[in-house]
Structure formats: C-alpha cells, structure tokens
Amino acid sequence: MKTVAQFAIGYEQLLDAGGRPTGELPAFAQDAGELTRMYRMMVLCRMFDAKAINLQRTGQLGTYAPCTGQEATHVGVGAAMRPEDVLFPVYREYGTQLWRGVTLTEILTYWAGDETGTNFAGPRQDFPWCVPIGSQAPHAAGAAMAFRIRGEPRCAVAYIGEGGTSQGAFYEAVNLAGARRLPTVFVIVNNGWAISVPASAQTGAETFAQKGIAGGVPGMQVDGNDVIGVRAVMEAALARARAGEGPTVIEALTYRLSDHTTADDASRYRPADELAAAWQREPLPRLRAYLAAQGHWDDTREQQLRAACAAEIDAAVKGYQSRPRPAVGAMFEHLFAHPPAALAEQREQATRYPPPAH
Amino acid sequence: MARVTLVESINLALNRALADDPDVVLIGEDIGVNGGVFRATQGLQQRYGEWRVQDTPLAEGLIAGMSIGMAAQGLRVVAEIQFMGFMYPALDQIANHMARLRNRTRGRLTCPVVIRMPHGGGIHAPEHHSESLEVLFCHHAGLRVVCPSTPAAAYGLLLAAIRDPDPVIFLEPTRLYRMARQEVLDNGNALPLDRAQILREGDDVTLVTWGAMTHESLQAAQQLAQRKISCEVIDLTSLSPIDHDCILDSVAHTGRLVIVHEAARNAGLGAEIAATVAERALYDLLAPVERVTGYDTVMPYFGLEKAYIPGVDRIVDAVLRTLET
Numbered sequence: 001m002k003t004v005a006q007f008a009i010g011y012e013q014l015l016d017a018g019g020r021p022t023g024e025l026p027a028f029a030q031d032a033g034e035l036t037r038m039y040r041m042m043v044l045c046r047m048f049d050a051k052a053i054n055l056q057r058t059g060q061l062g063t064y065a066p067c068t069g070q071e072a073t074h075v076g077v078g079a080a081m082r083p084e085d086v087l088f089p090v091y092r093e094y095g096t097q098l099w100r101g102v103t104l105t106e107i108l109t110y111w112a113g114d115e116t117g118t119n120f121a122g123p124r125q126d127f128p129w130c131v132p133i134g135s136q137a138p139h140a141a142g143a144a145m146a147f148r149i150r151g152e153p154r155c156a157v158a159y160i161g162e163g164g165t166s167q168g169a170f171y172e173a174v175n176l177a178g179a180r181r182l183p184t185v186f187v188i189v190n191n192g193w194a195i196s197v198p199a200s201a202q203t204g205a206e207t208f209a210q211k212g213i214a215g216g217v218p219g220m221q222v223d224g225n226d227v228i229g230v231r232a233v234m235e236a237a238l239a240r241a242r243a244g245e246g247p248t249v250i251e252a253l254t255y256r257l258s259d260h261t262t263a264d265d266a267s268r269y270r271p272a273d274e275l276a277a278a279w280q281r282e283p284l285p286r287l288r289a290y291l292a293a294q295g296h297w298d299d300t301r302e303q304q305l306r307a308a309c310a311a312e313i314d315a316a317v318k319g320y321q322s323r324p325r326p327a328v329g330a331m332f333e334h335l336f337a338h339p340p341a342a343l344a345e346q347r348e349q350a351t352r353y354p355p356p357a358h
Numbered sequence: 359m360a361r362v363t364l365v366e367s368i369n370l371a372l373n374r375a376l377a378d379d380p381d382v383v384l385i386g387e388d389i390g391v392n393g394g395v396f397r398a399t400q401g402l403q404q405r406y407g408e409w410r411v412q413d414t415p416l417a418e419g420l421i422a423g424m425s426i427g428m429a430a431q432g433l434r435v436v437a438e439i440q441f442m443g444f445m446y447p448a449l450d451q452i453a454n455h456m457a458r459l460r461n462r463t464r465g466r467l468t469c470p471v472v473i474r475m476p477h478g479g480g481i482h483a484p485e486h487h488s489e490s491l492e493v494l495f496c497h498h499a500g501l502r503v504v505c506p507s508t509p510a511a512a513y514g515l516l517l518a519a520i521r522d523p524d525p526v527i528f529l530e531p532t533r534l535y536r537m538a539r540q541e542v543l544d545n546g547n548a549l550p551l552d553r554a555q556i557l558r559e560g561d562d563v564t565l566v567t568w569g570a571m572t573h574e575s576l577q578a579a580q581q582l583a584q585r586k587i588s589c590e591v592i593d594l595t596s597l598s599p600i601d602h603d604c605i606l607d608s609v610a611h612t613g614r615l616v617i618v619h620e621a622a623r624n625a626g627l628g629a630e631i632a633a634t635v636a637e638r639a640l641y642d643l644l645a646p647v648e649r650v651t652g653y654d655t656v657m658p659y660f661g662l663e664k665a666y667i668p669g670v671d672r673i674v675d676a677v678l679r680t681l682e683t
Contacts, residue, residue: 118466138422138451172415176415333464336502
C-alpha cells in the first residue's frame with residue numbers, strides 16, 4: 001500500500017518551566033514593556049480569581065468558573081489578537097477578554113446572575129460566555145465566513161476545552177473552516193480535565209491538535225503555560241488566516257489548578273500528586289523568572305504590581321456591588337427588536353409580582 | 359404580474375432580497391447549482407455567485423450555528439434546512455443561541471436569520487421528510503414562526519422575515535409547493551408579521567388552521583356551505599406569536615371553534631389556541647372546542663400518510679359535532 005497523505009503535529013515551547021529561553025525569542029519578547037504588561041495581566045487574573053471565589057463562598061456571587069493555572073494561554077492569545085478580530089470564548093478565558101477590553105466589573109456582573117455583564121462596553125462584537133459546551137465553534141466559523149464574504153482582513157478566534165472537542169459542533173466548525181479556508185483559529189485549551197473526566201478518556205488520539213487534520217486544518221501543540229510560546233504560535237496562526245491561508249488548530253497544554261467551578265470539588269476525582277506536580281509547571285513564576293533574569297523585575301515591582309491589582313479588583317467589586325438589581329422588566333426587554341403585543345401583558349403581570357428583596 | 363406556484367414565489371422573494379440588499383446571503387445543502395431539492399433557490403447561485411448563495415457541508419447543526427456568527431456580523435442569513443425531520447441538530451443552536459443572543463447580550467448582538475424548512479407530509483417522501491414540528495419552535499422565546507399557505511403570502515412574508523431584525527422560522531408546506539398558482543406582484547412589498555389571515559368569512563363555525571391544512575379546511579368549508587353551514591376559515595399564518603385577537607373576534611361572532619392541524623395532537627398548537635379561547639372567550643362558546651389533528655403516532659411512512667393527515671371528512675364531522683349542541 002502506498003502512502004497518500006502524511007501528517008505531523010509540532011510542539012512549541014519558547015520559555016521552559018524554569019523561565020529559560022529554549023532558543024531565540026520572537027520580536028515582541030524583546031520589548032520589556034510588552035512582557036511586563038503580559039505578566040501584569042496574568043497576575044491580575046490570578047488575584048481576581050481568588051477574589052471571585054471568595055465572593056462566591058460568601059454568597060456575593062453565583063457559581064464561578066476559575067482560570068487559575070491557565071493565565072498564560074489566555075493572555076498569550078489575547079495579546080496576539082487585533083482589536084478588530086472577534087473572540088468566541090468558553091467561560092473562563094478572562095485573560096483574553098480583559099486584554100481585549102472586557103472589564104472586571106462586567107465579569108462579576110455576569111457571574112452575579114445578570115446578563116447585563118455580557119453587554120461589553122469594550123469589544124462590542126466579541127461573543128459572550130458560552131455555556132453549552134462546544135456550541136460556540138460554529139459561531140466563529142460563521143463570523144469568519146462573514147469576513148471572507150466581505151473581504152475583511154479580520155479573524156475569528158474560538159476557544160474550546162479538550163473535552164469540548166468531543167462535541168460534533170467542534171468538528172463541524174473545523175470542517176467548514178477547512179473546506180472554505182476561513183480566517184479562524186481554534187484554540188483548544190487542554191487543561192487536563194473536563195470536570196471529572198481526564199483528557200485521556202476523551203479521545204484515543206495522541207493529541208487534540210490532530211483533530212484539525214481530518215478537516216484539512218493544520219494542528220499544533222504549544223506549552224500553554226509559556227505565554228511567549230502561546231503568543232508566538234497564535235500570532236503566526238492569525239497572520240496565516242489574515243493572509244487567506246486558512247484556519248489553524250492550536251492545542252495549548254496547560255492545567256486547571258482550580259476546581260471546574262465553585263460548585264465542584266476536584267479532590268473527589270483528581271490525584272493530589274498530579275495537582276502538586278502541575279503547580280511546579282504553573283505559568284506565573286516562569287515569566288517572572290525570565291523578567292528578573294533580564295533585569296526587568298524584582299520584589300519591589302512585584303509588591304507594587306500586587307497592590308495595584310488589588311486596588312483595581314476592589315474597585316471592580318465595588319462597581320458590581322453598587323449596580324442596581326435588574327428590573328423585572330429586563331427579562332422581557334431584549335427578546336425582540338419589535339416585541340409581540342402579547343408579551344406586554346406578561347411583562348405587566350411580572351411587574352406586579354416583583355421578587356422578594358433577598 | 360405572473361401566476362406562480364408557492365415555491366416559485368419563494369424563489370422570487372429570495373431573488374428580490376438578494377438584489378436589494380448586499381448583506382443577504384443564502385446558505386444550505388444543495389441550494390447552489392442544484393437550486394435546492396424543491397428548486398426554491400433555482401438560478402440564484404448563477405446570478406449572485408458562490409459566496410452569496412452557498413452550499414454548506416452536510417451538517418444542519420453547523421448551518422444554524424454558522425448563521426449565528428454570520429448574522430452577528432451584520433449579514434442577513436437565509437438558511438435552508440432540507441427537510442424538517444433533519445432539523446433536530448439545528449434545534450440546539452436555534453434554541454440555545456439564535457433565539458437568545460439578543461437577550462443575553464442585552465441587545466448588543468442580534469441574529470437576523472431566516473431558517474426556511476419544508477413542513478408537513480403528503481408528498482410520498484421517504485421517512486423523516488414529512489414532519490410538522492412547529493411547536494418545538496413556538497415554545498422558545500425569541501423566535502418568530504411563520505407558515506404561509508399561498509404564493510402571495512409566501513412572497514410577502516418571506517421578505518418580511520428577511521428584513522426582520524430577529525430570527526424567523528419560516529415553514530413551507532411541501533404539499534402546497536406546486537399545488538396552485540396565484541398572481542404575485544414581484545414589487546418587493548413585505549406583508550406584516552404576527553397576523554392571522556381570514557381566508558373565508560363565515561357565521562356559524564370558526565375554523566383555525568395553517569400550512570397545507572388550509573387546503574382541506576377550505577374544501578370542508580365549501581362542502582358545508584352546500585349544507586347551509588357557514589364556516590369562517592382563519593389561516594393562522596403566524597404560529598408564534600399567535601394572533602389571538604383575530605381568533606377571539608371570530609369566535610365572538612360564530613360561537614364555535616374547530617382547530618385543524620397536521621401536527622400531533624398532544625401538546626400541539628391547537629391546545630394553546632383552545633386554552634386561550636377557554637380563558638378569554640368561554641362564554642362566547644356555544645359548543646365545546648374541537649381539534650382535528652394528526653394522531654399521537656410517529657408520522658407514518660407514506661403508505662399511511664393520507665390516513666394520518668386530517669382529511670376533509672374528519673373536518674366536516676368535527677364542524678357538525680359543534681353544531682349538535
């Protein structure tokens with residue numbers, strides 16, 4: 001039998017777990033200001049996560065999906081995108097969203113049970129959080145189709161978890177993007193666990209990156225805890241998409257150091273030694289070590305950064321806590337541009353039966 | 359003015375929408391060179407090109423899902439689902455995202471999408487080609503559901519649906535696609551959404567129906583007229599929202615109501631109509647409400663479809679029962 005097609009999956013890591021470059025770093029990494037901005041965002045996400053979990057534990061927030069451990073992937077992707085690109089997130093990629101202009105207050109407002117938080121003042125075209133797993137992937141392919149039809153040099157970026165790649169919607173979106181060479185990047189965040197099911201149980205494939213191959217879409221892996229590596233492969237994939245060369249699947253290998261959500265207890269299913277080992281590879285210390293080795297970081301600057309982040313988070317918490325409760329009519333208000341008459345009657349009824357104050 | 363069939367009037371409306379608005383894009387399976395399995399998109403790809411009238415990969419969930427991303431970018435997407443029985447994978451995207459995007463982003467992102475689907479049986483088709491699943495859409499907030507029964511209504515309502523800023527499920531009765539011709543003026547005029555239409559005025563009994571069942575209902579009304587029984591026939595046309603005022607006005611006049619639909623009886627739209635009349639016009643009624651519907655069985659393969667779809671005799675008998683009291 002002759003071979004008619006062959007494929008390979010590459011792996012990229014530019015900064016190892018100790019923060020040492022594995023080779024020459026890309027241009028953006030020569031800019032200390034840019035790297036410290038990325039570091040700052042990763043620290044902000046880590047501290048925000050802790051705060052949000054605290055707010056949930058004290059009854060001030062609903063179920064919250066933490067991002068701890070995945071900050072490098074999220075910030076690397078966000079920093080590579082252009083403002084005019086469009087993001088299709090899952091529900092924990094705050095680093096990307098914050099980079100693109102979503103605010104901490106909006107994130108808290110959403111998880112506090114109010115859809116108003118998805119009405120982003122910054123990235124007006126970015127999609128909101130997507131709870132039904134994998135269902136956002138076709139939206140990204142559709143947006144990319146719109147860019148293609150209009151000849152706009154923009155890209156759609158879809159996140160998906162490694163568990164989400166088991167959904168048909170993911171394959172359907174990758175297949176369309178491959179068939180029409182749409183400017184899309186699918187970022188598979190392989191954080192090891194889909195709630196309680198390990199990545200090894202989702203697929204018999206050696207990598208999740210290769211799930212693009214059957215759709216005619218090149219796939220690659222990157223160390224998802226290496227923010228420089230993530231940004232570099234993401235920039236390359238976006239450049240490729242913008243040049244009309246089609247989509248890319250990127251599998252970012254990271255680890256969910258947190259529970260799935262605040263309603264989850266990962267100790268029920270996750271080996272403690274695996275978690276301990278993952279903390280040794282986590283993303284923040286390695287970028288900090290690199291910055292320190294270059295003379296761009298020290299304890300004083302770290303303390304200043306943490307104080308600034310704490311103040312920013314406190315201000316955001318005050319912001320969402322001082323927001324008015326949604327009015328009863330809000331559930332009727334945005335169903336239609338031109339609401340059917342019958343809805344007015346139900347709205348009037350709902351207004352007469354407001355919910356208890358607490 | 360041309361005399362056209364219902365499917366030809368859909369083609370006219372699609373052509374008009376594509377010509378008038380560069381943001382209108384058609385997607386679906388076999389809608390390009392082939393012009394759709396019912397030929398609703400015949401000739402359009404040749405005229406507007408492969409990107410504005412495009413064949414998608416064979417995946418209904420994708421068709422609905424990609425429509426959302428396209429529409430949120432400002433395109434006006436008209437998607438075709440080849441047969442209603444194939445729409446279930448698309449329902450996930452329609453219910454979870456298309457119907458909700460405006461609401462969950464507080465109006466920031468919207469979905470001006472029309473999903474066209476053939477509706478109903480009676481054309482000797484294979485299994486899964488003859489379903490009447492309108493209630494699955496009517497139950498979801500954020501969607502309009504429209505089902506025209508004449509070429510002129512199909513033309514005007516499809517244009518209205520395409521121009522509407524929100525998602526519209528547009529059901530096309532397959533049995534009527536080529537049953538009759540009607541003068542349709544291709545003038546780009548849309549008809550109002552959300553309205554029922556009175557197909558025949560009458561005094562004794564109100565018949566409420568939609569889609570292909572308008573045909574049997576009008577035949578029944580004609581037969582009954584020979585027996586001096588006068589039926590008012592309402593084509594619901596807008597299945598969500600329902601034009602209850604039109605029905606209530608008619609029932610106030612006739613005092614009798616028969617609801618006719620091809621879909622299964624259990625939790626069918628007839629129940630919603632009957633309940634609303636019970637709530638708001640019980641004392642107008644001179645007789646119990648009757649429902650003439652498909653049975654609570656699987657839509658049978660075509661060998662028995664004529665036994666499933668309500669016939670004229672079943673409708674006539676139901677009307678006569680309302681006159682016994």
